């Protein structure tokens with residue numbers, strides 16, 4: 245599974261430009277499902293047909309990045325965030341454009357780091373002047389962090405763990421599903437989560453699932469002077485109770501906990517005080533979809549290097565596999 249994670253995190257897919265990620269996932273999952281299809285916004289559906297109810301598991305393909313807003317006469321680019329990017333985390337970082345062009349981020353003269361905002365940052369692609377820069381980039385081009393995948397001995401470090409690790413977990417879970425399932429299961433690889441859960445909203449509307457699950461990263465409270473949070477790396481996947489986008493359906497939550505306990509899969513309970521996931525969009529689709537989320541604990545979410553634990557990842561795969569294979573009642577109402 246490490247090879248799958250590495251190729252997924254090292255592929256670039258800022259929000260709205262997920263094509264390369266989608267093509268890779270489609271190749272990797274095609275043999276494990278009955279059919280795959282893509283919608284007009286770029287969401288990828290991978291379907292195991294079956295009787296009702298229909299379960300939807302969603303991981304988003306997009307990652308945070310930047311977008312070019314201005315090119316000056318000396319060839320320096322100004323940039324704006326795509327998704328939740330904090331400017332100080334970009335200092336000195338290399339960014340990569342779709343065509344492989346690389347630049348480095350630096351800042352104008354400032355007295356104090358507190359003055360650092362997007363207007364003080366620029367991206368240097370090594371162009372001699374504005375014309376040279378304009379030959380290589382255009383306003384609106386997007387770039388992603390340029391960081392290699394590393395295995396630190398049981399813990400993985402990479403950019404875009406949010407949420408390629410969720411994509412990897414779904415691909416791996418799909419491979420392990422038994423030949424016959426008690427219900428239909430759709431694995432969704434959604435677009436534009438980082439800019440407001442957009443792909444999951446249209447995908448859920450089209451699919452009309454009976455249950456929804458987001459599979460995404462969550463923050464942890466186990467680093468030096470971290471904000472207090474009862475989730476740690478290495479203690480198992482987290483079953484979400486709540487974040488800013490959803491209060492997970494109590495019945496779904498109970499069945500998730502019941503499944504983890506029955507299968508002896510370690511888990512944690514997650515209350516995330518900020519941020520959201522695709523479940524936020526899915527549960528509000530049409531007449532409402534009872535939803536929950538499996539979260540992979542992750543340090544340094546939205547930083548250039550995000551860290552997850554290999555054991556948590558393996559247990560997340562097992563939990564998804566067991567959730568998909570267990571019997572789900574038809575929801576009430």
Ligand code: CO
Nearest residue numbers: 406407438546
């Ligand atoms: Co994110």
Ligand code: ZN
Nearest residue numbers: 406407460461
């Ligand atoms: Zn995410």
